[in-house]
Amino acid sequence: MPADKPPTVPPEIDIPNPGKSEQFWIETDYSDKTRFWAKRFYPTDSSAGDEEIQPKATTIFVHGFVEYVDRYRNIFKLWPSKGHEILGFDQRGWGNTWRNSPKPDGNYGNTTWPQQFQDLEFVIRQTRQRLDQRWGANKVPIFLLGHSMGGGIVTAFHTRSEEWVKQHGGNGPTQEAKEMVAGVVASAPWLTLTKPPAWFIIWGASKLLALMPEIHWNVDLLGKNISRDPVVASNFENDPLSDKKVYLKAIQGPLQGGMDMVDKSHKNWPESKPYLIVHGTGDLITSHKGSQTIIERMQAKDKTLKLFDGYYHDLLNEPGQDKVVVGEYVINWLNSHL
Template sequence: MTSMHEFVEEWLPGYDGTQFYTRTYAATFPKAVVLFMHGFAEHVGRYEHAHVQYPARHITLFAFDVRGYGRTALDTEHKSRDMAYSKTSWDAQLRDIEFFGHHLAQTYPGTPLYLMGHSAGGAAVLTYFTRSSAPPSPEGTRLFKAVIASSPCITLTHPKPRIVRWAGSKLALLRPWQLIPADVGIENITRNQASRDAYAKDPLIKKTGSLRALDDMLTGGEKLLTDDYAKWPKDLPLLIVHGTADQVTSCDASKQFFEKVPALDKKISLYEGGYHELVQEPDGIPDRLVNECISWIETHLPAKSPSAPGTPAEAKL
């Protein structure tokens, strides 16, 4: 375990022993804990400017480089021997959410836990509660008090032709870890030129993806809109945030999902003119986004809390 800046980084074994790079932005006495899942082909380091704001509002945020991406896949010193870039699947990622959810529940006993994801991570956190087959387990879904999905990848703004998707799906069965081009375009990420430049130079960001990872992501997102939305637990609060000018993931799909999902407590917040990565946008949008997410969590804290919540337990998974 090492401390860097305003977070603690650790390498932690997942449910199958895979080593994950993790960051904890720890509040001294947290009133809530957030489990965060980033998007396709990126890593948690890109969110540092946003995540450091959570402890100041008495919220601990735990983030990890998703299976197949970031340092979890590319750190030559610490990554698991059989891990490779984009070697991942939807089912494994859902198991990872459940595993780290239990890890946080044991580390911060009695502190309410919230689940948040961006883009592909946003679709994954929605899928986590709407799959009828394992994973996850019913016990795992009850870990979380509420959910935030940022620019979720339900469908792409400019989807590929059906024949291309069909061919990719078939090839994924034969060569699941075959990498193919998957460039979303730097110009579509954000209007912030400094963020674009950083994205272009980032050695942990690749412009490819495996056939299995891409097929799982796109198919899983589509199922959210066609069928799985109906399985959403009615008593689980949901916040969706999306930029109206997103050229990567469809803002219209988010609006359709929001209308369909049977949550009794739900909100969609649209950022007019916002691009895909609201957390990287100019004009004060990142701070506005962070404030909205934290404020929403604060309004969804349990009415009664233990007398001394949030103290990390000695034993960890």
Template sequence: MTDTPYSESWLAGPRNTIFYTRRYTPTSTPKALLVFMHGFIEHIGRYEHVFPSWRDRGISVFTLDQRGFGRTAEDKQHRSKDSSYGKTSDEDQAKDCEWAIKAARIGMDSVPTFLMGHSMGGGLVLSFASRPEFEPTVSSLSGVIATSPLIQQTHPTSPLLRAPGGLMSHVLPNMTIPAPVKADLLTHDAECNAAYLKDPLVKEKATLKCISDMFDRGDAILKSQYKSWPERLPVLICHGSADEVTSPMASNLFIEKIVASDKKLSIYEGGFHELHNEPNGVKEKLIEECISWVESHLPSSTPVARL
């Protein structure tokens, strides 16, 4: 392998948007494919310590800076004309997720495909798999993983306070407002939290439409979308019990509500929001659990990829 464990590409996606993408490719024929969606106001560069382990276990990883975030929104040379930081919507994110799966599977149709997301991305993948309009793409998935998914906030904003923002999102959808996330609530690792605050691709702002849709999507997941979860689609949710950003109780409620033959909620006692950045062996435990879960859901004889 080269010193850089991934390859980079700029790919044309929905609504004339060019996406910054990375692929972690094993040296041997991949036994599985993982498509990953990152969280709110962050980017895939924050996962450089996570995905080499997947690659080394023979799993190809395709991931991207989502619409409105990271280099997709900020790269001066490659970003699309209409792109700006925090500018996205639930509809756009769902279609982008569908596109990402299809793009990742090019030349890998015979490889079992898994969809994973963290925080905002976790809520996105749970919603995506529950929406009948995406069934043709969802049917290609062998499983879904969500870490600390944003279904509900741990301390939800009052509906009375949310209502004006929701109304304004229809009038001024692209109006940008502050959207801070307290860094010390992310992990128990002070250095990691400090790096988050200094990261030039982390900007604590987003559009009204982005924020309103993100919370509305979580409401819809628990109110109605869970009913459409495919019974045959396995799901793993990992959540820290001490997450003060997204609610572990909401994850538990979702798991209880869906009718799925293979579902698991893994609670990390005392874990904060970013389990993949937690010290003292927690991040290693999370990475191992997720990889092992994927491996346990592979057919006994995985087809060879057409590369």
């Protein structure tokens, strides 16, 4: 576990009325005693001693592959500045959840799609309970925002069939949890890759996993391909919380499941659930064409694809005001669905 490197600092950004933030642990009732490192950014009333005020909505953020929530700690101030709360949690096997786990050595990226759905449902329920206790039952709507791998997760969360859930031991998103979500935003979702591996590599990986379920894999992700901001690119290369050696099983879900959503399981999307995809046309990691295809094929009444010309993969960590343009577009969409 790399402990000798200092944590990276994202580029500063000037946001007026940024509200406040707090980090905390989301304790689960799991048998393995998993707990999630979390951080929320919330609006305050500057005329009343920065007292917390009821947000217009709460956005639960689901981060991407080999990353973590605190990479976004500056741009996420934009949400409180617009009267919104945003909450992110480091998923099992990633970020501070991994680093502070009982046995971090060898456990980086140790997760699967079914586990990620179970964990997201737990956070949704915990958040719903917290908001209801603080502000009143269902007074604050909950939205999901997932980036890259997280964008695939928040999409897949709403497209799991009953058959899929049964095949995975009943460990899938419940209808009750899905109904707690007012709308879904996917940022550069992992549906299809810009440079997908050949079919026989995917086939071979599945066979290999069946024989060696705990096998590791080195991923080829370069900072310069993530963002056009050189600081963000350098951070990604040198971040002690962004390792590139993960479990192969952590790749299988988004790799095969993403393609399946484009081809088939998009049919399971709830017709009344609003869905927004934001994607950069210059994305070198996930393909904006996959996003275009799933939006075209979906039967959702309320579906939107917003393409940002020339933007790279890490939309909320692009240079200068570019990230703000994306953030404000998402927040305006949230406002239109309150």
